[in-house]
Amino acid sequence: MSNLTVARGGLPVLEGVSFALSAGRALVLRGPNGCGKTTLLRTVAGLQPAPVGEISLDREAMAYGAHADGLKATLTVQENLSFWAQAFGTDDVEAAIDSFNLDELRTRTAGTLSAGQKRRLGLARLLVTGRPVWILDEPTVSLDAWSVKLFAEVVRAHLAAGGMALLATHIDLGLEEAEELELAPFKAVSRLGDDFDEAFL
Amino acid sequence: MSALLIRDLRLAMRAGGGFGLGLSFFLIVVVLIPFGVGPETALLSKIAPGVLWVAALLACLLSLDRIFALDFEDGSLDLLATSPLPLEGVAAVKALAHWLTTGLPLVLAAPVLGLLMSLPMAGFGPIVLSLLLGTPALSVIGAFGAALTVGIKRGGLLLSLLVLPLYVPTLIFGAEVARRGAEGQDYMTPLLMLAGISAAALALLPFASAAVLRVNLR
Numbered sequence: 445m446s447n448l449t450v451a452r453g454g455l456p457v458l459e460g461v462s463f464a465l466s467a468g469r470a471l472v473l474r475g476p477n478g479c480g481k482t483t484l485l486r487t488v489a490g491l492q493p494a495p496v497g498e499i500s501l502d503r504e505a506m507a508y509g510a511h512a513d514g515l516k517a518t519l520t521v522q523e524n525l526s527f528w529a530q531a532f533g534t535d536d537v538e539a540a541i542d543s544f545n546l547d548e549l550r551t552r553t554a555g556t557l558s559a560g561q562k563r564r565l566g567l568a569r570l571l572v573t574g575r576p577v578w579i580l581d582e583p584t585v586s587l588d589a590w591s592v593k594l595f596a597e598v599v600r601a602h603l604a605a606g607g608m609a610l611l612a613t614h615i616d617l618g619l620e621e622a623e624e625l626e627l628a629p630f631k632a633v634s635r636l637g638d639d640f641d642e643a644f645l
Numbered sequence: 646m647s648a649l650l651i652r653d654l655r656l657a658m659r660a661g662g663g664f665g666l667g668l669s670f671f672l673i674v675v676v677l678i679p680f681g682v683g684p685e686t687a688l689l690s691k692i693a694p695g696v697l698w699v700a701a702l703l704a705c706l707l708s709l710d711r712i713f714a715l716d717f718e719d720g721s722l723d724l725l726a727t728s729p730l731p732l733e734g735v736a737a738v739k740a741l742a743h744w745l746t747t748g749l750p751l752v753l754a755a756p757v758l759g760l761l762m763s764l765p766m767a768g769f770g771p772i773v774l775s776l777l778l779g780t781p782a783l784s785v786i787g788a789f790g791a792a793l794t795v796g797i798k799r800g801g802l803l804l805s806l807l808v809l810p811l812y813v814p815t816l817i818f819g820a821e822v823a824r825r826g827a828e829g830q831d832y833m834t835p836l837l838m839l840a841g842i843s844a845a846a847l848a849l850l851p852f853a854s855a856a857v858l859r860v861n862l863r
Contacts, residue, residue, distance in 0.1 A: 492863040508727040512720025518659035530648030531728045
């Protein structure tokens with residue numbers, strides 16, 4: 445990622461963001477609400493174009509996990525996971541179910557799960573994608589302390605296997621492999637004022 | 646791709662999935678028309694092809710906004726867009742799932758309802774044939790409209806306004822096939838036009854739907 449500018453609604457939010465991900469490392473994005481973490485992650489995941497800058501990561505290597513888990517309320521836990529496994533051309537649903545301790549919930553429909561259980565199911569989806577780069581937006585929202593620890597272990601195992609992770613989160617996951625990037629210094633300067641003056645001169 | 650089709654069909658069949666919404670609307674409209682028009686068999690049999698086509702079209706319209714909106718709301722559309730499935734394929738499969746759950750039941754119900762509308766005997770073949778060829782076009786055109794309005798809350802009105810003009814050629818040629826068939830005339834020309842519209846829509850619109858989805862997901 446070099447010299448990246450990301451925009452939301454046509455206005456630049458962050459400017460000149462550069463960072464690198466390497467195998468086995470995680471990068472944690474920090475910054476106050478509304479500073480552009482989600483916009484940056486969506487740009488990296490390829491959901492929106494970057495006005496300036498380059499992303500050299502292969503999109504085919506990424507698995508994106510958003511605020512919303514993309515679960516279907518009327519499908520069971522197993523059916524939800526199986527669908528994503530088939531969509532990504534993998535078949536290892538069992539490992540994902542074990543890793544996030546979803547075995548007892550397997551036949552429950554996703555609509556009857558609690559918020560934290562849904563989140564665990566959403567995160568289990570990352571494992572079935574079989575992709576090496578995880579792009580995660582606030583992955584620990586609504587998880588209890590025990591589940592956060594479970595999630596941290598899964599991320600650690602993923603990194604140990606040569607994977608990478610780019611996370612936006614406010615809490616400390618206790619990952620010693622993680623570097624942090626504070627986004628506040630990259631905040632885009634609004635040029636609206638200058639244009640305004642010129643228009644009237 | 647087949648996984649997405651199976652998922653969409655399964656979702657449609659489960660509680661609240663909307664399967665049968667279009668079909669029951671079609672049934673209700675066509676059952677009510679004879680009550681409204683009165684017991685004039687000659688008049689009914691004359692308007693039957695047109696009524697069946699308009700009712701089928703409106704029934705199709707009813708469930709369009711679900712094609713992409715549900716996936717957009719729960720975040721699946723973002724995840725599908727970042728998955729290995731090409732978005733063009735996603736759009737095509739979703740239109741196919743819509744046709745299987747809405748269009749195909751209408752085609753199958755049409756002969757039964759033709760009986761209620763005292764459709765002439767010669768008209769049964771053409772109405773089924775014209776709906777079979779025309780409803781796939783309704784589904785892909787509708788999927789394009791649904792893709793255009795995907796980010797808009799309660800976009801149903803805008804969707805109808807956008808899609809209805811695009812539905813007109815299909816309606817004209819579809820109803821013409823059914824009318825000519827019912828009157829015992831040759832219906833080859835409008836049938837070929839109808840098939841042409843469907844083929845063009847099927848070939849081009851999934852690409853257009855994918856393009857507008859990409860813009861709407863930004």
